[in-house]
Amino acid sequence: MLRKDFCVAVALLGAAVAVPPAVAARGRDYISIVGSSTVYPFATTVAEQFGKTTRFKTPKIESTGSGGGMKLFCAGVGIETPDITNASRRIKQSEYANCRKNGVDRITEVRIGYDGIVLANSKEAPRMRLSRKDIFLALAAEVPVSGKSGRLVPNPYRTWKDVDPALPDTRIEVLGPPPTSGTRDAFVELAMQGGCSTFDWIKALKTTDKSRFKAICHTIREDGAYIEAGENDNLIVQKLEANPRAVGIFGFSFLDQNGDRIQGSLVDGEEPSFDNIASGRYPVSRPLYFYVKDAHVGVIPGMREYIAEFTSDRAWGEDGYLADKGLIPMPAGERRKYAADAAALKPLVLE
Amino acid sequence: MQMNDKAQTTMDVVHRGLARRYRRERLFRRLGLTAVLVSIGFLALLFASIVANGWTAFQQTEILLDIDFAADHFDVDNLARANYSALVKQGLRQLFPDVRGRKDRRRLYRLVSSGAAFLLQKMVMQDTSLIGTRQRVWLPADDEVDMLIKGHISRVGPESQRRLSDRQIAWIDHLTALGRLKKRFNTTFFTAGDSREPELAGIRGAMTGSLLTMLVTLLLSFPMGVAAAVYLEEFAPRTWWTDLIEVNINNLAAVPSIVFGLLGLAFFLDVLGLPRSAPLVGGMVLSLMTLPTIIIASRASLKSVPPSIREAALGIGASRMQVIVHHVLPLAMPGMMTGTIIGMAQALGETAPLLMIGMVAFIVDVPSTLTDPATVLPVQIYLWADAPERAFVERTAAAIMVLLAFLICMNGLAVFLRRRFERRW
Incomplete structure (x- = not known):
């Protein structure tokens, strides 16, 4: 009986070593978000609402800090990299350059409110x-x-x-x-x-x-x-x-x-x-932002809808659910401008 | 006579020193006892503060509403689109018909959790026969109401600095008087994944994540650890090369766990291209961490099997493999399992290496496969501890209680195995 156990153990070991390459990168059906711990409580609230009210999966949000998020976000294009990064400050020139160097050349900036x-x-x-x-x-x-x-x-x-x-x-x-x-x-x-x-x-x-x-x-x-x-x-x-x-x-x-x-x-x-x-x-x-990797819109399901949920008045408006969580809304004019830019995926240009 | 005198003096010396020696021994014993008592005291303090903070989280305030599932609200082909929050609002308005004005009504609606509408949606989707009926439904109250009922936020003080206004508190008292507002057992805590609303947040997602991660860790590290220990103990010749391996295994056991996370990020994610935040990768990283523990424990228990058993088996003609598989391994197994369980218990409480591979994340959906994004219990505790809502404080403590219960069970099992199966020679 013990011999059998031992054989099973050896077989498992073999299986375990052989499995990883087989499950490596395949399609991803949820949005992957990284970035600021200040934006985290707001982004997670939107993600939860989005997951509950649409047919899409709830996005995954990692709290990595603004700088850490930019680094992951700018690492390249492809499903193993994040689709959106949150930031409690504007993207830096050096980060923007790093993004472009790695092929992430179309980014949309969305300002979400103030803290x-x-x-x-x-x-x-x-x-x-x-x-x-x-x-x-x-x-x-x-x-x-x-x-x-x-x-x-x-x-x-x-x-x-x-x-x-x-x-x-x-x-x-x-x-x-x-x-x-x-x-x-x-x-x-x-x-x-x-x-x-x-x-x-x-x-x-x-x-x-x-x-x-x-x-x-x-x-x-x-x-x-x-x-x-x-x-x-x-x-x-x-x-x-x-x-x-x-x-x-x-x-x-x-x-x-x-x-x-x-x-x-x-x-x-x-x-x-x-x-x-x-x-x-x-x-x-200070203003808070999130940045969208435009190349992933249309590839990862639900990107457009998530952006639309975040920039809707029921989320970031004066009486929206983000105000309940402590986000200070932008004036209506600014909201309209950023919502329109976000919907059109207007690319960010840093001079 | 002289001899007697001499004996007398030796005994005198002994007697003179005796009191002092007894005193020293008593002191020594008391010192040890004090150390034990102090550590038990600290443990008790830790448990007491966690339980005092957390036990209330196992109850959740709920509000009983009469919900009118009128047929004209629903489109039979598209039940998900119906306006469920309108049903909740209607239920509240029925109880307080004299509340008018947009602002007051909004305040009234806020008493019930924003998740109530999704709950009704789920009810209707599961049982369409509800449509056209009137039901009495217990719905979760908002976390602010819950905190007020549990006494974690005060009713006094200037209204502008309170999260609940005087009117809202009056409504709450009215509901309590009607028997429509009660604390009930918090099943959500055990059946839901993470949420930003404390009253809807649960630990099932994190628990499932922990389970999947531990499964991978066990499957990888136990066979590998045992195989390595058997080889090093039974087959390997003692050369500088095996000495080097031994030193490195001992070193590895002392490496800070974050380093394993960095290794996981650099190798499993970047080179092998495995998905981020997956229990599979988490389990692989944690098994790197538990491997040295298991190898060291397994080697110790192999060493404790008396050589006479090996010699006797070899003497009657068994091969080396037969000796190991038939005799040595069964005798060493309890010690190996104890080591494994203790290693697993350590891995269960780990967060640092998981940070690097993306398992410190907000994940609502409960994971079902090894590659779904997941988080684990200690990470959930860490995330809740950082949430601004007051109600997460008690949930953090409650999650710690659940984690501690798991750890106590695992360590208890290790002690049981040792007691039951370990043999002494």
Whole structure:
């Protein structure tokens, strides 16, 4: 009996080794989507609706981050590569070039709405009123010496009060995303850069010495005041609740879902609310995108229909189901334009 | 007399030291006991926090509605096209006829899950005789309602900062008073795939994915591991070459699992062209990870078979293969199986290598073949832990409970096999 077992084992081993090449690439009947973890909650909602209301299979969505998604998306044309990639920032020139090099030369860009990046703290502490300059001064690795142009010192500020006498006298303790995150990219670009551009001599560098400008504005301090809290925004929310002195940085949808426990700080006098982000008054907000590989439309079933579902008013409109999930809709005019471009698969041209 | 004196002094020395030695022994024993108690304490704390967070997920708030499946709603040839959400809305309006105005009605409709319409659609498609009747149907409530009923979100505080308005809470209380809003056993959690709506999300997709992945892992790593162990232990000559292999197997057991994922991406996906996100590839990657564990355990259990058994068999004329297949393997099998189960239990809890091959993904449809896109239980936990909706917190904990139950069963089985079949010489 044992001999039989042994033979079976050997046969299985043989079969297992022989199987893989046989099942290798055949047709794919579902849409494969990769990309940003910020767009993930919205794309998955659309995918689920799409799967339930049409005869097509539910698309598969991987959360790889914007950069990782672009890399997979631009790897080439063919069913083993993704059809759509989500991004919490616009495609970069280098990524676009890489795409073209690999034969992905027709891409359609669809802007889906806006996301606000909020700075929030526990409700047990008073609400913070920050300006972008405060944010820069509190979090930059090096800050300018007041009054003197061209001189930088390692960030000397320990408490918020040091930054601005109007702010509370608590230690600067900010929980935020790591450098791999798209939220971090956008935060640095919108809040930090916005703050450092208030210093005229730094602003002037933008045209004269762009790399120095970036180094000053985009480098976050590493002396413990800024704590990299990982990609999990729920964790940041929990830590804020436990530590009322800390401030956290994350996407608006987490504030939206936890409004009873945490409060968003005012930035430049504006509250991070749905309406303020939609109207563009809240300064730290960014557009979200997805990119379509046009060569796959018509090859992978359901591509056109998925795009149509995403760009329909019942999804991304003011009362659409994505607004429930925390996506800030675009104005009606912009929606019409992007929906028309998406339906026509208008190719993206980066100059 | 002198001898007696001398003996007395030796005993004195012994006696003098005795108290100290007893004390030291007690201390040593207590130290060990404390270590055990502390680790049990931490384990209990972990379990308690998970169970406290997760047990509520096994119940789901549902709302009883009278649904009027009037015949004029349906087109017999195309049942899928009927407006099922209108039926749900109508059912709600009947209960609250005085709610008027678009905004208020929208708020009212939000009490019921957006998946309710699909549920009715499924009911009608399965049983067309429902058309033309009136039915009392329990439909899942929205996750916000569920969280309120379970006490995870508070009723107090300024209305603007709550996800549910005062009116909605009043409607909920009214429904509760009517007996039309109740917590019932959450079958969806065990029968559905992933969803972005917490009340519709389940672990069946992830569980099936785990099962398929583990099947591939077992089929690949067990025979290969046993064959390698038998060869290395019974046939291979001891040369620098086999020493090198042995060192490498031990090294492989200590390699971080993400490395196996990278290997899988580079070889299985890019060179062999296997599909992304498939349990087949996941199983192959995980079997690379479990192979060293199985080989090491199998070799240890082969080593523990006494040489006298081999010699006796050879002595009565058995061939080497007969010795191994008839005598050594059966005696070593319990140890091998224990090693395999422990290796599989490790693989069951793994997420890092699967990230690279695309199994960390949102997948709604339950996989049915080895090449369908799938995810596994620990990945599902990871994905839910990152979801903004509050109701996913308890579902995350509940999924952890299910995973822990599987792991305890597997490790229990390993202990049972060892107890039942292992022989000591």
